[in-house]
Amino acid sequence: MQLTKYLKVKKLAGALNLNNSQAVSEIFDKTKCDFLEDLSKKIINDKNSKKFGDLIAFAFWIRKKNIFSIKKKNYNNEIRTGRGLTFHITPSNVALNFAYSFVVSFISGNTNIVRVSNRDFEQNKIFFKILNNILKKKKYLLIKKSNIFIQYKYDNLISEKLSSMCDNRIIWGSDKTINQMRKFNLKPSCMEVLFPDKYSLSIINLNNIKKTNDKKLREIAFKFFNDSFLFNQNSCTSPHLIIWLGKSNSNYFKFWNILDSLASNNKNFYLTDKNVYDKFDKFCQISAKNNNVSASKITSKLYRMILSKLPKDISNLRHGDGYFFEFFTNKLENIKLNLNAKIQTVTYFGLKKIEFKKFIRSKKPIGINRIVPVGRASEFNEFWDGYDLVRVLSKKIELR
Amino acid sequence: MSKSINKNYGEIFQEEKIFHLSKYEKNIFLKFHLNKLTNYHKDNCFEYKNICKNLGYNKQLKDVELGKLPFIPVSLFKNLDLKSVKENKIIKVMNSSGTTNNKVSRIFLDKENSTNQVQVLKRIFSEVTKFEQRVPMLIIDNKERVFKKESFSARSAAFFGFSKFGRDYTFLINNKGQADTKILKSFLKKNINQKILIFGFTDSIWKDFFTNQDVLKIKPDLKDATIIHGGGWKKLEAEKISTNKFKDFVAKNFNISSNKVINYYGMIEQTGSIFFECEKNDYFHTSIFSDIIVRNKDLKELGKNKKGFIQLLSVLPTSYPGHSLLTEDIGIVLGEDDCNCGKKGKYFKVLGRVKKSEIRGCSDAID
Numbered sequence: 227m228q229l230t231k232y233l234k235v236k237k238l239a240g241a242l243n244l245n246n247s248q249a250v251s252e253i254f255d256k257t258k259c260d261f262l263e264d265l266s267k268k269i270i271n272d273k274n275s276k277k278f279g280d281l282i283a284f285a286f287w288i289r290k291k292n293i294f295s296i297k298k299k300n301y302n303n304e305i306r307t308g309r310g311l312t313f314h315i316t317p318s319n320v321a322l323n324f325a326y327s328f329v330v331s332f333i334s335g336n337t338n339i340v341r342v343s344n345r346d347f348e349q350n351k352i353f354f355k356i357l358n359n360i361l362k363k364k365k366y367l368l369i370k371k372s373n374i375f376i377q378y379k380y381d382n383l384i385s386e387k388l389s390s391m392c393d394n395r396i397i398w399g400s401d402k403t404i405n406q407m408r409k410f411n412l413k414p415s416c417m418e419v420l421f422p423d424k425y426s427l428s429i430i431n432l433n434n435i436k437k438t439n440d441k442k443l444r445e446i447a448f449k450f451f452n453d454s455f456l457f458n459q460n461s462c463t464s465p466h467l468i469i470w471l472g473k474s475n476s477n478y479f480k481f482w483n484i485l486d487s488l489a490s491n492n493k494n495f496y497l498t499d500k501n502v503y504d505k506f507d508k509f510c511q512i513s514a515k516n517n518n519v520s521a522s523k524i525t526s527k528l529y530r531m532i533l534s535k536l537p538k539d540i541s542n543l544r545h546g547d548g549y550f551f552e553f554f555t556n557k558l559e560n561i562k563l564n565l566n567a568k569i570q571t572v573t574y575f576g577l578k579k580i581e582f583k584k585f586i587r588s589k590k591p592i593g594i595n596r597i598v599p600v601g602r603a604s605e606f607n608e609f610w611d612g613y614d615l616v617r618v619l620s621k622k623i624e625l626r
Numbered sequence: 627m628s629k630s631i632n633k634n635y636g637e638i639f640q641e642e643k644i645f646h647l648s649k650y651e652k653n654i655f656l657k658f659h660l661n662k663l664t665n666y667h668k669d670n671c672f673e674y675k676n677i678c679k680n681l682g683y684n685k686q687l688k689d690v691e692l693g694k695l696p697f698i699p700v701s702l703f704k705n706l707d708l709k710s711v712k713e714n715k716i717i718k719v720m721n722s723s724g725t726t727n728n729k730v731s732r733i734f735l736d737k738e739n740s741t742n743q744v745q746v747l748k749r750i751f752s753e754v755t756k757f758e759q760r761v762p763m764l765i766i767d768n769k770e771r772v773f774k775k776e777s778f779s780a781r782s783a784a785f786f787g788f789s790k791f792g793r794d795y796t797f798l799i800n801n802k803g804q805a806d807t808k809i810l811k812s813f814l815k816k817n818i819n820q821k822i823l824i825f826g827f828t829d830s831i832w833k834d835f836f837t838n839q840d841v842l843k844i845k846p847d848l849k850d851a852t853i854i855h856g857g858g859w860k861k862l863e864a865e866k867i868s869t870n871k872f873k874d875f876v877a878k879n880f881n882i883s884s885n886k887v888i889n890y891y892g893m894i895e896q897t898g899s900i901f902f903e904c905e906k907n908d909y910f911h912t913s914i915f916s917d918i919i920v921r922n923k924d925l926k927e928l929g930k931n932k933k934g935f936i937q938l939l940s941v942l943p944t945s946y947p948g949h950s951l952l953t954e955d956i957g958i959v960l961g962e963d964d965c966n967c968g969k970k971g972k973y974f975k976v977l978g979r980v981k982k983s984e985i986r987g988c989s990d991a992i993d
Binding site for chain 1 (some may be wrong): 677681698705926956981982
């Protein structure tokens with residue numbers, strides 16, 4: 227039975243024979259890894275790909291070398307197989323997120339239906355052109371018949387149908403989408419992986435910043451910039467709040483100057499008239515009501531507000547488009563944050579992993595999913611939002 | 627909260643002329659009053675004070691240039707109740723139609739502010755129309771919609787504002803939402819050879835009057851009419867109807883000279899200090915009570931002939947901090963003091979509203 231025959235969806239690549247359970251494999255199946263290696267090479271060598279950093283980064287991530295190191299590091303000697311068919315509902319606003327979602331389920335041994343955003347992303351077009359070419363190869367016939375990438379205008383009937391037949395369902399935000407999709411029945415055995423709306427922040431040790439030389443400071447600022455300005459600071463991994471440990475010093479001001487000039491000179495950071503207006507509007511709205519803002523600064527691209535107190539709910543402290551909240555305290559232990567809040571990523575600089583280990587053990591921050599160094603906020607890997615994705619999307623057959 | 631801004635503040639609106647001050651004189655006049663107003667609102671509106679503080683205006687303002695005065699976004703009135711007078715002084719709350727997620731602006735007026743609005747509107751209106759007394763008024767709208775009790779909308783505000791210049795109010799649109807030609811015929815017959823005023827929102831006056839098939843069949847002779855319309859071109863733009871096309875069509879079909887078809891620009895947040903097109907060009911003119919500054923994307927002041935956000939200044943708002951507002955409109959200042967219509971002050975065009983943009987980010991899969 228062919229999926230596209232009875233549902234009104236547009237096929238971008240692949241096909242899906244729903245009776246094709248032989249396509250479910252062990253995790254890190256050899257043919258699948260070969261296929262990813264092939265895909266990676268073709269993307270890297272394609273002259274159109276070069277313009278798109280995100281496409282190249284993806285290609286590097288799926289190289290055999292990387293996939294093997296993931297396997298070796300975390301899943302070696304484990305006999306696991308896919309759970310069956312995964313249905314992916316991927317974000318409308320981020321190109322290529324669907325591809326990561328696909329790969330992680332694919333190497334976990336599953337067959338896949340991937341709903342791709344209806345927006346025309348140039349890098350997606352390049353991706354599908356290359357993918358379709360590779361899928362023509364005879365040795366990948368089974369892969370072609372068991373994975374499909376589709377687009378459809380949001381439609382309850384289609385979503386309901388696809389939800390009813392999958393064994394894993396992955397939904398990439400928002401809260402609204404998740405609530406909407408939850409109205410549909412899943413198979414009783416279906417596994418759900420959900421990525422609801424999340425908030426991200428940074429913790430930076432000013433005592434280290436103080437000792438940093440100019441070159442290193444530039445490097446940190448650049449990394450921080452890349453973390454923050456992915457999708458105009460609207461990515462779930464972009465920090466909105468910076469918690470500074472220690473006192474401000476001359477390097478602190480330098481840091482902001484560097485960031486400001488990076489924001490001013492980066493072509494990818496573009497604000498429309500409406501963005502500019504809304505940002506100013508948000509600034510005035512917060513200012514009007516909040517007495518906890520002790521200082522604020524508006525430069526041509528960045529808005530900053532220093533808070534004298536952290537509110538209970540920090541999730542409102544966000545706007546995007548180059549808008550930061552700052553809070554000063556002295557030690558990691560003294561951060562009085564609602565740790566049950568929906569925090570996804572904490573990026574840090576000037577702190578040791580061991581300090582966070584202590585922090586996690588003593589505070590049990592159930593709302594935090596990732597703690598990674600500044601510069602690595604958007605680095606996707608097999609652990610995401612608190613899930614060990616390969617293990618969640620596959621099953622272990624017990625054998626005694 | 628302190629007392630009224632100044633016991634005799636209303637006197638500034640008694641100026642004999644309102645389009646006569648040169649750039650230099652007007653600047654002195656506005657600078658004095660707008661500095662004073664900013665301080666007054668800071669002292670009397672807690673939220674406004676907080677905003678000013680975060681914008682870097684901690685101290686009392688003195689002699690701050692117009693371009694350096696604080697401004698707030700006009701949409702703020704949709705999210706906050708901003709007022710600079712005690713609750714019991716408020717006699718009227720005006721609501722604008724909402725465009726941003728259907729929220730409406732709430733503008734709080736006390737008696738003084740309300741009186742001054744009417745006063746200034748009157749002055750500007752009679753200067754433009756040259757009406758010496760009230761004239762019969764045809765309104766291209768439905769009476770019930772305008773008089774709707776529940777809310778004082780932009781529709782009602784515009785009608786009540788302009789109604790001060792009319793009499794024998796006749797509403798053209800019946801309850802079925804259609805132009806009633808019987809009403810039209812009898813109105814015109816009754817007022818033959820008399821000056822009349824026709825008023826409506828730009829899109830309704832176009833759709834329900836000028837291009838209405840029944841009206842076109844009658845082809846009323848409007849040689850004695852003055853047509854005032856406003857509210858924006860958004861809907862007509864979509865149909866590719868430009869100002870010139872609009873004027874030409876009306877002039878050709880209704881025997882009215884195009885300088886009697888007058889567009890206005892104004893917003894409920896600054897009712898009273900309204901801008902009319904001049905008779906020579908389709909430029910909006912600032913009176914001595916208001917001014918315009920165009921700003922770029924860094925919100926820095928731009929000179930003439932440059933496109934940007936429109937900031938409007940007005941000496942009218944005293945009961946709410948609306949004297950300096952950043953609008954969501956994009957416009958261009960074309961000159962100052964030298965329009966060939968003879969009016970002093972800045973003149974400008976409105977090019978449209980900032981466009982809604984796509985949200986970028988990794989969520990919201992439903993699209």
